[in-house]
Amino acid sequence: MLLIGLWSSGVPLVGLRSASEDHVSLITKRVRILGGNLQEYLRVMDSLEGEVGDTVAHLKAGVLKSSFTMIAPYFESLSTLKELDLSHTNIQSLPPSISMLSLLVNLTLKECSMLLVIPPEIGMLKNLRTFDLEGTEIMYLPKEMGKLENLQCLRVSFCAYADEYKDYNGIENIIPRAMMSKFRMLEELSICVNPNAKWWEVEVIEAILENLIFLRCLHTLKLHLPTAKELQYFLRLEYGHVPIYSTLQDLRLKAGHSEQLTSYVKTELVDSFEKLEKCLKYENGEGSTDDIKELVSQAKALFVCRHWTIETLSIFDIRRLKYCLLVECNNMRNIVDADYSMENAFKFLKYLAVHSMKNLLNIWKGPITRNSFIFLQVLALHTCPDLITVFTRQMLKNLISLTVVIVEDCPKVKSLVSPGSTDGSHDYIFLKRLRKILLLDLPELVSLSNGLYIAPKLETLLVFNCMKLDCLSHYELSSNVKEIKGETEWWDALRNRNEWSRAFVPLKRDGELMNQLVEDTNSLKDFHKLHQGHGGPSKTSSSTSVPPDSRLLPAQSSFNETKKHLDWEMFMQFLKFRKPPVPFFLCNSGHVIEFLKYLNKFGDIRVHVQNCVLFGHPNPAATCFCPLREAWGTIEVIATRLHAAYEENRLPYMETFASNDLQAYLYEIRKSQEDAMGISFKTGENKSNFVQIHLL
Template sequence: MDELLANFVVQPLLNVKNLKGNTRILKRKLDSLECREADVRAELNCAEGNSGKKWKKEVENWLSNVAKRKREFESLEQQLQRTRFHQFYSRLNLAERIVTMTEEVTELVNQGQFSEGLLLEGDRSTAKLLLTPQHNGQAFLQNFNDIWASLLDDNILSIGIYGMGGVGKTTLAKHVHDKLENEPKFSGHVYWITVSQEFSIYKLQSDIAHALKLDFSSETDETKRAAVLFEAFKKEGRFVLILDDVWKQIDAEKIGIPPRSDGCRLVITSRLEEVCHWMGCQRIIKVNTLSKQEAWELFLEKLGRELDPEVEEICKKMVKRCCGLPLALITLAGSMRGVTDIHEWRDASEELKVSCMGRADMENEVLPILLYSYDRLRDPKLQRCFLYCSLYPEDYHIQRDELIENFISEELMDRRLSWRAENDQGHAILNQLERACLLESVSDWYVKMHDLIRDMALWITKDNHRYMVKAGLHLREIPDMQEWTEDLDKLSLMKNSIAEISSGMSPKCPRLSTLILRGNPLKLIPDCFFRQMRGLRTLNLTGTEIQYLPNSISDLENLRTLLLSYCYKLKSVPTLEKLRLLTRLDLAYTEIEEVPNGVESLTNLKVLDLVCKSLSTIPTGVLHRLSLIQQLNLPYHIGVPIEEVEALKQLEVFRGSVNSVCDLNRLVTFLQSIRPLIFYSIVLISKFSRNTFGKQSPSKLVAFGGDSLMDSSLGEGKIMLPRDIETLIFSRSGLSSSLVDGFQMLNNARYVKKCEVYYEVDIECIIRLSSTEEQQSRGVPFQNLEELFLYGLPNFIRLFMWERRAAVAPLLPGIFTQLKDLIISRCNKMKKLITWSLLQTLPNLQKLDVRFCNEIEEIIGDDDDDGSPVINSTADVTMPGLKILKLVGLPELKSICKWMMICDSIEKIEIIMCTKLKKVPPLDGQPSPPPSLKEIKLLEKEREWWESLEWEHPNASNFLQPFVCFTIMPTYLDTLPIIR
């Protein structure tokens, strides 16, 4: 009895009393474990890189368990900080968990010896080094390990990485940055800043503020800005600041970087060793070029194929000329990819030799190699498009679509008969530049230029193409007059801080064709500024703060492109009557109230964007005369004159609204008669109710709003939809009780991938099912639907409803089988979301998001009480593709699923304000968490509810703890509707 009393009463009390001491013991154990983990990973990287063998499964499991323990300890530390002395029950639980975790960590330390080795014997693999997808050299790995060890050493507060351009300094630093993001010691406070050669204190302060999510754009005094940054950094505690591409000494205090202390780590990369010394770096690491063998392997990897012996000898000579520089090797391989003829290889080798010999005086050894790749493009249009990319700031993510629009308007590409053909040509050019490694793909929508590639492009343009590029330098004043030379062709001042142009400035630049002032806080341009720029073809003032344009713009008769979008203060535009060569006019999101005078005279116009909220009307006859228009974007609050749109035979992209079903049908008929549109966004609104529609991403979309379906003139008239419609939206349109009943054409709409329904009062369900025969005769609606969003539907009951006579009718085969996202919010009459039988039609569901449905009691329930066929299944519920489950603001929710729920793909679960819920089936029933689980988000004030949940598996609460994230300010507000 005494022993039992000690076990159940005395020992727990002692654990609470010794909480701080036990925590220190656990921390020391974890430090030992982390050291062992670092050793294991170093051994793995070295052994795997040299032998190509795979890890043993026990090693993989051990590393996974180490990561879990580290996450759990981080969570425990946060709980300890929040737990007060009087919260005895919480401290008791924490004390017990710390004791248990100490035993687990000790066991992991012992298990981490791996006396029988880390890798499988005899199993060769082509896997690359864990952290080096591009640089598989031992030197790279050694440098990485040295930097990592220095970062974890409290005595080393600053690290310098130096080496010649293109050697891989930035790549190495990026790998360090990515690993630091998951390092508990710095709590994710890791900041990457690109400094560049054109350095200024003001620009660097702005870049750091952006990384810290600070806004002091209204403060121009550098000393005050430094004080703000200093305080922000001090609040961070421990942090790592990485300054990439530093060219000269930076006074950290002038910037606002705190003096290096125990909590601050500074990492810089530079081409100059002396910069590292000037910056006081305690650890300086040189990044050397690749060895001969490493260079050859990297070249072959990027070339993507094996070589014939004769070609291989030529290649080795070419690789030797790259001097072991990774960027040069990658670029060279990209330019030679696909070359098979031996004669072409020999010719390329001679060209490269001449290129390197002829430009040996260049500052950087890698530039001749890069220049060779530019020369090898051969096609002048590829070269022109490549050089145009250098007009953007360093390290800038450039939208592909924007680039292609500029290629078209600048006439850098071959002319095509249609916008689609030109757009396809633009994508093909960007793909070719990516394959040649002269552009880097950031995502499906963005590309960027490596800073050294951009340096090379600017070097070319200075001598041969007369470019002046001062983009993204935070300049406060326009360049001096002497820099505006008469032979200047293109000038980019994009993304600076230029607020004004002096009143008498009138640069004499008769050959200037492109002027980019985009992204400056420019308020006024003097009338004399453009008077000596009569050759100007492109003027880009996008995103400036200009209110009025100078009258001299009216005399720029060679102008082809005038871009004024997002000039939120622009209220008027002078007459455009004389700009008859203009092909592209963008006035989107300006404050103009009238269509500019003379637009009807712009008979060469191909792109017109008038999406302006203040625009009151489109005068009769304006559109009719613009017969070459390919892209037309009009504001949704103005009904388009159908008879004028019917004159636009070249139209390929359309965005606008119509006033009636009759107009909609007429527009759809016309658009389908000329040619299939690439994109369209058509909105039907009532003449008496004007909805505000947000800007849609490129899609084939039709939306109904403003009581448009309650128009008395509609009668029994048929509503037409384009055959290839992809997105369908309803907002206060007057839908009937069933969506499909109101739109019979949906039974055959094969292309609809997205459907959104907002604020519809009468709708009760998506589909009302009748007898099997009737269903088969109708067709299968929504067979390719991927996203369904229901918001603010007060009478919505179910996704499916059965008529009583159809009580035994099965669900339509194929319906909803492609659905990936189901999002339902503020549908207060629902009690059950999905029935067991409906769940069988959702094999591809990835996201289930239910919010603020006040009456909902079940997420997945029986088939009953709705006229549906009753299927009493006892089988487990399997959701093979579900990744995200969000349940927010459901006060009556009692059950997610009453059956065993198998959901191995789940990554994120968010449950907030669902306090009647007692079980969470997707997380229970197994001895370990789902393998893909990343996060369980809960509300801080609902911690006790979480701790009171019932679990089938006795250890579920413990093994889930490392994934739990408590938030004080939850992100559970409704997703804002696209249409209001």
């Protein structure tokens, strides 16, 4: 498939999927001279049909993958199309003429934030094999989809307010009952639901679980089971006398109610983790874990988040795990406890990350089994206030594959190796493959390894806010280390700094320091290196992709375009996390004003209140405690950019971004700041209409 993406800059981006280089050269040469005229692109492709054959149909799909939102006029000329990918666009709807694509095999509509409804004409696409709506939160599935009997892959995401939309529009069900049972050829089913969707508890049983027994070809399932009731129902499902979950090649399951994490865990890490093959995410559990035990034994990736009573992972069969992420399990004291009899726990583990574990004391308590941790490559420990021991000598002998160690905000850690583990070990080299050690906010750290020689191939040592570490011993650290990053204050206090001066890289105390530390201690990059080729998109996924940033930005955006994109994304996030959240189709000018009022709190302009003695003075000699506010011009420009983004993407007409209420609010801010500071703001000739003021 040949994919061409058109951006507002008019520059075509060409990417080859499957076509001869001659065809690519021919098409590229003919197309580039036409600029950004869509009609001309389509006309030229029609003229090329005899020269490049079926490639034209794919090429047209690529041309349509631009930032426009209306595609109805062009479907009549795409009847031979087999693959259509409109992901990451602002398309608002699929027209009824979608039914004309009778040969369509793959339809991909990922991350289309403005697409809410799938038309009933979708049922006419009898040859459709893959229908991918991942990240596009729709309101319901039309019952006509039951006609897609050849469907092999279905990925769909639902909006949290789908039930309100259903009731308001008189729709019978969000997912038509018994529809799933008609997809007898289905091999992959992925259903994502917004965590705020309270209606899902009923829908998942009646529309999905009750029909799974009919899907005998299913080998990949991604599903969220919010309560124990749905989980128990799923575990009882069988083909004959065999549990369905045990027949699946890839089961990615979320069990428990999802909530926003209070600890600092990268969203990208969570998202990437959930895409791993055979990933089990267990959230907000309490009490008995019997229901989940069998699923853990089948999992390759385990994400336990906020279990309130679990004390150790040793109650599970964790021999098959390759990836483990633990977050806010505050009753857990030992990740593995040898008092529970289990051979080869964590035998295949490659990645272990721990975040915000308030009472964690040890990674491993007691004698370690021979093969445990032998494949572990990345260990990341963040915010464990009671953690004392990172490594014991027995653990060190097993950690033959470890390459990255991150220890952050663990105030009781004095050394990476416990004191009792070093006797008689000074002539042995440990952690021979370790490349990176990152140590942050460890106020009691006095030694790297208690005198043990470790990491002969170490490349990077980063030390931040570990002021008691006043000596880097050659018995602990290889002289071949390439860089030692640290604060200048720490380095100046280091007793033997001259021995390591060739490798020292100072951390600059500027505004970017904390961002850089967050980036350095994020194990996501190392995690990505590990799981490349493990999990990810299945074989039935579309071969085309578009960078997520392409939704609003051209290929080479200006500063204004970038700011416009950021303002729009910030407004979307404001609607999403507002209490209660507001779906975009229900948003009004009041929400825009509320958003601008929120931003107004974070300014640096002193706006004097009327009873302040400095009220009305443009250059006061004294200071006061009047509130800081955002400058009027900044608020107005943000409102202007929001309106411009709305206009650019041709969203359905609404007064949200151009209402009289909004203009009145902007005038009110301007007038109040003029009076408070005794100055007059000058605008262009069109100051009565804020949408005509030039973008700054």
